[in-house]
Amino acid sequence: MKRELGAAWALLLLAALLTVATRLGGGGQFLAVGNLTNILSQVCVTAVLAAGASFVIVGGGIDLSVGSVLAVSAALSAGALKAEWPVPVACAVGLLAGAAFGAANGVLVAWLNLPPFIATLGMMGIARGCTYVYLGGAPLFSFPAGFRVLAEGHLLGIPAPLVVMAVVFGCGHVLLSRTRFGRSVYALGGNEEAARLSGIAVRRLKGTLYVLGGAAAGLAGILLAARLDSAEPQAGDGYELDAIAAVVMGGASLSGGEGTIGGSLVGALIMGVVRNGLNLLNVSSYWQKVAIGSIILVAVLLDVGRRRRNS
C-alpha cells in the first residue's frame, strides 16, 4: 500500500514541476482543463493495457504480446466495420480476438509449461504477422461515426475514453482486491506450489490471467482505432513495454505476488504526464525516449532501495 502512495506522490510532484515549468516557458500550459483531459485521453490506451498486464504480472507471469495483440484486434474490428457489421459486433470481434490470443498464451504457459517470456515473445511475432497478413500492409480507415464515438463522444460531459478507462480500472480493482479470483492471483504469484497444494486450480487460473491480458489488449486496440480513425499494421508497436513499465512503477514486483490496479493507473499516468509535459516544453521526441527510460529506472531503483531497507 505504501508503495502505491509513493508513486502517487511522485505523480503529484511531477505535475507541480510541470505546472511551474510550463508557466515559465510561456507556451502551452500544463495546468489547464483542456490539457489535463488531453493527457487522460492519450494515456487511456496504455492504461487499459496496464490494467490487463497487472493481473499477469501479479500472478507471476509476463505478457510481451499485448502490443501486437492490440494491433490484430484493431485490424479485425476495422475489417468488421468496413464490412458494415454493426458497431457492437465489430467491437466484440476485436475483444474476442484479443481474448483468443490471450487464451493461446495461456495454453502455452499453463498447460505446455513454456516460460511466459518465450511463449508471449513468440505470440508477439505471430500476432504482428497476422496483422500484416490481414491488412496486406495497408491501414484501414474512415470508420462510421457510431464507432468514433468511443474516442470523441461524451457521457455526462466526460470524454468516452475516460469513461471506458474508469470502468476498466474500477472493475479491475474490485476483481483483484475483493474477489476469490484476485486473492488466488496473489497466492499464485507469491508461491505457486503453496497455492497448488492449497487446492487452487493453478493451470486454469494462469490461463485466465492471459485471457484477461489479451482481452484488455483487444479493448485497447479498439480505443486506439477509434481515436486515430484508422487501424494500422504497426499500431501499438512497443506498447507492451510501456504497459509493463507502468505496472512496475505502480509498485508491482516482476517476480509476482505484489502490486495493485490503482498503482498501475498511477504508473500509466506518470508516463502520460511526463510525455505531455515534455511536449509542452518542446523537448524533441528523441530526448523524450531518453527521459522516459530514465524515469522508469529511477522509479525501480527507488523501489529496490525501499525494499532493501524493509528487509
Place this chain on the structure above:
Amino acid sequence: MAREARPLLEMKAITKRFPGVLALDRVDLSVARGEVHLLLGENGAGKSTLMKILSGACPMDAGEIRLEGRPIQIRSPSHARTLGISMIYQELNLVPNLTVADNIFLGREPSRAGFVLRRRMEDDAKRLLRRMHADVRPDALARDLPVAQQQLVEICRALSLDAKVIVMDEPTSPLTGRETAVLFRLIRSLKASGVAVIYITHRLEEARAVGDTVTVLRDGRRVGSAPARSVSNDRLVRMMVGRTLAQVFPRLARPRPGAILEVNGLAREGVLGPVSFRVAPGEILGVAGLIGSGRTELARALIGADRRTGGAISIGGRPVRIASPRDARRAGLCLLPEDRKAQGLVLGLPVLHNVSLASLDRLSRLGFLRLRAERREVQGLVDRLRVRTPTLEQLARNLSGGNQQKVVLARWLAVEPRVLVFDEPTRGIDVGARFEVYKLVAMLARQGVGIVLISSDLGEVLGLSHRVAVMRGGRMTAVLPRRSATPERVMRHAMGLAAG
C-alpha cells in the same frame, strides 16, 4: 586442550532492534580457539540474528565484536570472510553447474594474466579435501554431489579462506545418520587445528557429541552457558522454555471405531507402493522410515500432488476420486507439506491471506470475498492456535518457524478436514513450539480427525501415535501397535533387518 586466556572471538552487549521487536538485548558470546560452541534457543530467540551480525549479513545497533583481542567492524559477508569468519548456511550456496574446485575458489581463482590456473586450483582443492578426509573429486560438478558432500565443499571453501571461526546453522538437518558421523569427525579435526566452530542446532543429543560449551538464548537474551557434556537435557530444556521434557507428549484419546481413511494399493511407478492402510477417526498413524523410504512420496500421492499409477482411496467409507490437491481438499484430505517456506506459505502475503487461502470458496459469495467473515474467522484460528503475530497484516515471512507452521495448520483447520497428513510437522521448530504442535495434533485427533504423522524424529512418532507404520523402499513394511513399537524394532524394519 590448553586454552589461551584470551578468547578468540568476543561479542559484547550486542543489541539489535527490528521494528517492534528487540531481537537481541545486550547479548554476550565468547568463543575460544579450538572450541565447539553450541548455540541453543527456540526459534525467534535471536540465534540467527546474532550469527547474521557476526557474518556481516546484518548490522548491529550497539555492541562490540573483538577477534583475537582486536575490535572489528564487520561491513559485509565478504568482509567477514576476509576477517576469518565464515558462515555455512542451511541452504547451501554452491553454484550447481560449477565444479567442486571452482566452487571452493569462486571469485579468488588462482590466475595469471587473467587466465585461471586450473591445474593449480584443482591441486589446492584436492589438498583441502584430503585434509577433510573427503572422498570428493575436485572436478565433480556440485549439482551431482549429495547434500552432505556439498556441505563439505562449503567447509573447504571456508578453510581455503583461512577461517578462524566457522558458523554452522543446523548442519545435520539434511544429513543421514552416517553422514552426521562424518560431519562430526570433520568438526573434531577442525577443532584440533584450532578453528572455532559455532554450531546452531535443535538436536541436543547429537550436538552434545561434539560440543564443548552450550549457550542458550531466549527472547533475545542470553540465559546462560554450561559445559556441553555434563549439563542435563532437562536443565537445557528448562533454560530454553521453562518446561521439562516429561511434559512433551500429550495424552492421546482412544480412536473411534471404523475407518475415516482407507487406502488400497496406492502406487507411483518406481517410487511408491503399492501401499494399503487405514486410519480410524481420531487415530494418529505415525509413519517412520529412513530418508528416501517413500514417506513424502506417499503423502504427495495421497493428496494428488503427484501423479499416481494406481490405488483407491475412501474417506468416511465413500470412495473418492483424487486427481489434484483441489480434489483432496474437497474430500477433506489435507497435507501440511514438509517444507513450509517453499510449499506451505506465501511468504510475501499477510497472515490473514495465508490462513484463508484454502477456504476462499466458503468465504466468498458469488466470487466476492466476505472480508469481515474472513477476518473474524482467521482471528479466531490465530487465537486458538496461539500464533504469535502483532497483527493479521504481518507478512508470513516475518514470523518465526513455529508460528509459520501454525499459520499453515490454521489454513487447514479452516477447511475442517477429515484427514490431515503432517509431513515433518516439527522440522526446524524449537522445543516449546513443538510441544504446542503436539497438543494441537492430539486435540484434532480427539475431535475425530484421522491423522497421518510422518516424521524423521523417531521419538515423536513413537510418542504421538496410536500405531506406527514403517516404510522402506516405497512400501509399508510393518504396522506396529504403539505398545510393541520400540525404537529398536522400528529401526530394524526401517533398515530391512527385521523378521518380526
